[in-house]
Amino acid sequence: MPAKATPDHRTLVESLEPRVLLSTLTVTTSNDSGTGSLRQAITDANNAPGADIIEFDPSLEGSTIALTSGQLAITDALEIRGTDSEGTPLGITISADYDFRHFDIDDAEEADIEVTISDLTITEGRSAILNNENLTLERVIISSNSNGGSSFSNGAIVSSGPLAIRDSEFISNNSDGYGGAIVSSDGMLIIEDSTFTNNSSADQGGAIYLYPGSDATISGTTFEANTANGSVGDGGAIGLVSSTLVVNDSIFSQNTADSHGGAISAKTGSTVTIADSTIENNTATNDGGALYTDDGTITIEGSTVSGNNATNGGGVYNFAGTLSVTDSTVAGNVASASGGGLYADFDADLILLRVTVSGNASGGAAGGIYTSGGLTMTESTVTNNAADSSGAGIRAIGPNPVSIVSSTISDNTSDSYGGGLVLYGTMSIEIAGSTFDNNTADDFGGGVSIRNNDGAEFSITGSTFNGNFAVTSGGGLDVTSNVVLTITDSFFTDNFVGDPGPGIGGGIQFTQGTLTITNSTISGNESWGDGGGIYSTGNLNISDSDITDNFSYESGGGVMFSGATLSIADSTISGNTAQSGGGGLNARGNLEHQIDRTTIASNTAAYGGGIRLGTDGLGNVPFRLNYSTVSGNTAGARGGGIYYDYGALSMSNSTISSNTAADTGGGISQHHAAGQGTFANSTIAFNTVTNKDGQGGGIFIGGNGFTLTSTIVASNTHDFGDSTPDDITTEFENYTVDPDSSFNLIGDANAGGGLTDGENNNIVGADPLLEPLADNGGPTLTHAIPQNSPAVDAGAAFSADETDQRGSPFDRFVGDDPDIGAFEWAPFFLQASTAAPPAPPRWPTARSSQSPATPAASSSSSPAAAPSGPRSASRTTPTPPTPPATPSSGPTPTTASPTSPRRATAGSCSSAARATAPGATATSPPRPPAPTTPPSAPSPTSSPAPTPARRWSPSPA
Structure with a gap:
């Protein structure tokens, strides 16, 4: 900046720092070496101080530069443009005939140099690029590179420095080790608006592998038909270990893993965040058709996981990690064993918020969700899932807690027990504000089955069980554990058990422990055996509840009880039918x-x-x-x-x-x-x-x-x-x-x-x-x-x-x-x-000598x-x-x-x-003044009766 003026008003001006103009080199021949060649231009740029630019003569449009004398080494800041001086792409291809790597970018200094390669096709290399600097690829096609041997064992690109890729394509690259297209370690990987197609590896990461400590951000990118082969074979599109991956607005489709994670495999403390993306039709031979995590964290937001296939966890498999899904859909996934949609295993945490899990299927348990870790599900829907075994909607295994709040579990079908939900093993359970509707089990527990949960205390609050079906017991809810269960403010309606029967407990079947039902409705349920509404062999407490219009082909139309203690208070049992005993x-x-x-x-x-x-x-x-x-x-x-x-x-x-x-x-x-x-x-x-x-x-x-x-x-x-x-x-x-x-x-x-x-x-x-x-x-x-x-x-x-x-x-x-x-x-x-009320009678005032006429007997x-x-006053009764x-x-x-x-x-x-009543003795308490206004009367009925609307009987004077 200018110096201060001297007293004699002369001005001193500081000199500017020296400027070095970028040198532009033009490639004029497609030969591997010699004057005008790309190799010579890179050598000249390496020898010149500062950054340089390499462009191509328009006469080379559509030509291929075949490398015959080894890889191209870049040791100084450089931009290689596959365009002419006007910026027009020329369709230049660089081929190494599977003998060499194309580029080795390394200045052997600690500080990174910046290298940009754009508008080129880099193909048929024995690996394509080794990057130890700061590399940017734009509008580049990297295709058909295949490594072999220990010195070329990973990826088309192996990068240990920052790597940014934009508007590029990676096609049919193959690795005998990790990452068919890219292996990234240490540095930051950024990929935008690109595609990865038909890449493969013999280990982890069919397209991309992230070494421990790496970070990657991917947006607007498509991964299609990539494959991770071999006995490890994890992450058909992306594999990462102890790394961080962020994916936005991207598509993963038809990727395959021979082991885990058809699209993405994240291991050993890795963190994956996926937002606004689609993960569809991917396959894993073992676990996690779309996504797999082992002791990692996966967060999915605003995304769709659909049509994926695996042995366990057709959509997502989470082992000993955390899987959090928000505002997303998990649909149409298939597991040949368990967990058609989602699988959380070995103390894994599964958190669902506003998620739809629909149309998934399993050949074993849990068509929709399988969890042996904790489950927290809020404002979510689990619907139209199917399982050949138990828990078509959800199967949860203790001891970790399960919370289902403000959610819907409907139209799920199990060939065994627990059409909507199975809770197996000791755990804490909360079901609140949720609906279990039209679920089916070919054994017991059409809506919910609770088993082997001895000693647990849990609650169902503000929930509805409607139209569920089971063959053996518990059309709506089946509990075969010694538990303390409290049901409050809930509805069990139109559930059915039987056919072919015998079927007990159309609405609820409870075998051990203590069941307390408060301010709830049990209505319209049906059983081919005992207990149209409720069948209980445990302690049963019912209060402030309505048990109405239930039907049993045997005994106990409303309630069948054969436990230890029964308490019913402040309730209505009406309109029920049993063909044998106890309507x-x-x-x-x-x-x-x-x-x-x-x-x-x-x-x-x-x-x-x-x-x-x-x-x-x-x-x-x-x-x-x-x-x-x-x-x-x-x-x-x-x-x-x-x-x-x-x-x-x-x-x-x-x-x-x-x-x-x-x-x-x-x-x-x-x-x-x-x-x-x-x-x-x-x-x-x-x-x-x-x-x-x-x-x-x-x-x-x-x-x-x-x-x-x-x-x-x-x-x-x-x-x-x-x-x-x-x-x-x-x-x-x-x-x-x-x-x-x-x-x-x-x-x-x-x-x-x-x-x-x-x-x-x-x-x-x-x-x-x-x-x-x-x-x-x-x-x-x-x-x-x-x-x-x-x-x-x-x-x-x-x-x-x-x-x-x-x-x-x-x-x-x-x-x-x-x-x-x-x-x-x-x-x-x-x-x-x-009867319809007449005009209100006149009521005497306090201490009045008047009295109304004595009513007819x-x-x-x-x-x-x-x-x-x-x-x-606090509830509405049907x-x-x-x-x-x-x-x-x-x-x-x-x-x-x-x-x-x-x-x-x-x-x-x-x-x-x-x-006092007639005939009272002198020791009876004195009569107080009569009330000045009558208490309110209930609404009259329409049927005629000889009695007046109000009757007032005064004591004798």
């Missing part, structure tokens, strides 16, 4: 059964339309039914509501209503070695037997009988054209209701099971004036009673719980004593409507509303199926609105705010 539930456990706050309705079976109980001779295993309703069920033989021949049934605060059986026990049928049952604070009403010789419209006792306490058994019939009252019938004289039973109300004086009116506070031969079965608050339907019912204040205090069947806030102790039956009458009770022949399952028709002479069900909300507070006031 809704067949429970044959060996430890304990308990059902709480649950509706079992409109189910059908030969024995036990609603519930079939038995313990296979294991003794009096307890079965407890609390705060529940069993209604509208049908048995073709015995036990419309409940049938049991083993075990001990204990029922409290429950309703058995409007069930039908052909032979015995329209409501409950007890047989054989059944233990003595205990019923307390329950209602058994409007049940029917239909055959001419049928017995026990309400209860049939053919075993050790029952003890009844504070229970209503009324309005049950033997209906063979005359609707004869038939509340309790015993098979033999010594089979009776326990004579110590007390505080009960039996409607039929001629069928009271041996109880006598007035003894032990029993009422025999009275009408309890039951209202229709309806939504009277609480989680289940109940029969309300009016204030003038003989059941009011006639029950036993010692057997009463704090609330009636409806639960809080419907207290039991309103008056001096509780009522008989499952329902407690209270003032201000707001009953659900069975209900009749025992009042219709019973069709059962409806519980409703929760509409219950239409209940089976009841006999013409019995109560005619009407349909309660399936969307009627359950009232948290409707019905009665709290115990501290209730009025």
Whole structure:
């Protein structure tokens, strides 16, 4: 830059550094040597200081320079242009007749010189270029070079310095060692917009081999029909060891490896990143039809891996490394053994995000994905894959964790087990927000099969299993391990097991451990054997769930249970069918059964339309039914509501209503070695037997009988054209209701099971004036009673719980004593409507002396509303199926609105705010003011009924 001005204002100017103009040399002959030859021009350029340019005379257009006196050595910066001085390509070919290498680029100095070769064809060399400098190739064709002997054992180009290739072609080059076209070590390799075709090696890298420590970036390039031969034979297009490869916007097609990696093989800590590329129709004899990694990392983004073929891992094989695939498709790949699409082995990590794995096939296991490492799959689809063995969609082997989130596994077909997914061995498992749809297994586990996973705890959340099929067991889900499995917020719908059968567990088959199902739906499943919806021989807990419209050709239309402990709470079991026993539930456990706050309705079976109980001779295993309703069920033989021949049934605060059986026990049928049952604070009403010789419209006792306490058994019939009252019938004289039973109300004086009116506070031969079965608050339907019912204040205090069947806030102790039956009458009770509502009544204000007119008393022949399952504010329950028709002479069900909300507070006031019942003593709590506004009522149904829309029963003044 200029120096500062001197005081006398004269200006000094610095001299510029000396400039050396590039020397341009012109080749004028195609001779190997001599004046005007390429060899002489290179020699002159080497001897001249600085960079030089070599061009060709236009007269040489289309000519071939045949090298006869050895390779061309470049020792100084040089640019060789296969053009004339105007830049027009002349089509010059340099041939070495397989005797020599064409170029040796090395200045024997540490610093790299820059060499560029462009617009030439370099062919038939014994290797083409040895580069130890900084080499750029542009618009070059390198073809038909074939090495032989130890000094020429690698590639058409062997480069230990930086190498950049643009717009070039590598065709039919062959190496007896590595890299048929290029071997790169140490330096950086850059390839852009080029093609590699029909190159081959006898070891690794049919087209390119990267020695340890190399880096390569390839973009816009096509690799086609390259081959890695021999016993090693890895990487039909590219092989690398302990190196880094980045591929963008490129195509790998029809490349072949005699061992691993039809397109790319990456070993020993190598890192491969592939983006926006297509890898198709490549083949490996062993593993990884498209890609293979051994203790390396492969990342695939926005790419397609399709139509590739191998023994294992038809698309990609990952051994002890990490394979991460994002926004890509793996389709139509084939493995003759396992892992048609992807194979991750030996603690390898497999990570899939927004990936489609479709149409892949295997001759063994895992048509889509095989992993014995970890699997993390998110927002991905595995569909239309096929396997001759297990896991058509995915087969995962422990112990590494498996996570499947927000994904779809559909239409996969296995000739063995696990149509959609097999989880084999101990591992942690998470399935969330995913769908398993229309998968098929010729053995078990149409959707998912979990095996040999003892001791594991895992979850299925927010997922759907729909339309899956298995022959042996578990149409939707099959679990044969001792595990703890939690299913939450999920759907198992229209799954099927059987054909040719027998097939158990249409929706779910669970053999060991503990299965917990919460806030889920099991619907429309079918089995040719037991358990249309669920078959469980392990512990089973069900809560806040719907089990509806399932079908079994044997037993347990909704649920078949023969494990240790069974718990069902706050659920609906409705519309299920079994051709043998237990339309809704067949429970044959060996430890304990308990059902709480649950509706079992409109189910059908030969024995036990609603519930079939038995313990296979294991003794009096307890079965407890609390705060529940069993209604509208049908048995073709015995036990419309409940049938049991083993075990001990204990029922409290429950309703058995409007069930039908052909032979015995329209409501409950007890047989054989059944233990003595205990019923307390329950209602058994409007049940029917239909055959001419049928017995026990309400209860049939053919075993050790029952003890009844504070229970209503009324309005049950033997209906063979005359609707004869038939509340309790015993098979033999010594089979009776326990004579110590007390505080009960039996409607039929001629069928009271041996109880006598007035003894032990029993009422025999009275009408309890039951209202229709309806939504009277609480989680289940109940029969309300009016204030003038003989059941009011006639029950036993010692057997009463704090609330009636409806639960809080419907207290039991309103008056001096509780009522008989499952329902407690209270003032201000707001009953659900069975007719269109009239204008709202006027409600009294606090301490008002006015009172509404007393409503008409209900009749025992009042219709019973069709059962409806519980409703929760936090979930939507499917509409219950239409209940089976009841006999013409019995109560005619009407349909309660399936969307009627359950009232948290409707019905009665709290115990501290209730009025006293008639006849209360002076020590009874005082009556508080009446409410100023009524609680909200549920939506009315359209069926007519004689009861008004709202009933309000004040306590006496």
